[in-house]
Amino acid sequence: xxxxxxxxxxxxxxxxxxxxxxxxxxxxxxxxxxxxxxxxxxxxxxxxxxxxxxxxxxxxxxxxxxxxxxxxxxxxxxxxxxxxxxxxxxxxxxxxxxxxxxxxxxxxxx
Numbered sequence: 001x002x003x004x005x006x007x008x009x010x011x012x013x014x015x016x017x018x019x020x021x022x023x024x025x026x027x028x029x030x031x032x033x034x035x036x037x038x039x040x041x042x043x044x045x046x047x048x049x050x051x052x053x054x055x056x057x058x059x060x061x062x063x064x065x066x067x068x069x070x071x072x073x074x075x076x077x078x079x080x081x082x083x084x085x086x087x088x089x090x091x092x093x094x095x096x097x098x099x100x101x102x103x104x105x106x107x108x109x110x
Contacts, residue, residue: 014077014085014087014092017049017079018049019039019040019049019094019096020094020095020096021077021087021092021094021095022093022095023090023091023092024067024091024092024093026091027060027067027069027091028062028065028067031060031061031062032060032061032062033058033060034059034060034066035059036059037053037054037057037059038050039051039059039066039068039094040094040096049077049079050077050078050079051068051075051076051077051078051087052075052076052078052084053072053075053076056070056072056074056075057069057070057071058071066093066094066095067091067093068091068092068093068094069090069091069092070087070088070089070090070091071089072089073088073089074086074087074088074089075087
């Protein structure tokens with residue numbers, strides 16, 4: 001488990017379609033590097049939520065949990081159907097939004 005309570009910016013949230021991103025203070029122990037700069041693929045459209053400048057970021061995984069490290073001053077998150085947003089340098093946890101259905105929680109499909 002990681003601790004983000006000591007970071008005054010830890011409560012900053014970004015929403016980009018069906019992706020939610022939260023600033024954190026540190027990565028959990030045991031994370032593994034992941035190649036690429038794509039945060040989520042769209043199952044229906046084939047579009048993806050991705051960092052435009054792939055050399056400015058590092059993705060990390062811990063089981064099913066995804067983390068993003070922006071190593072430069074900022075990085076641009078893009079998707080064909082959403083306005084681009086700038087993420088400042090720092091560490092983030094990334095979630096796919098889920099919705100409740102009576103029989104299960106399912107990921108929102110973009």
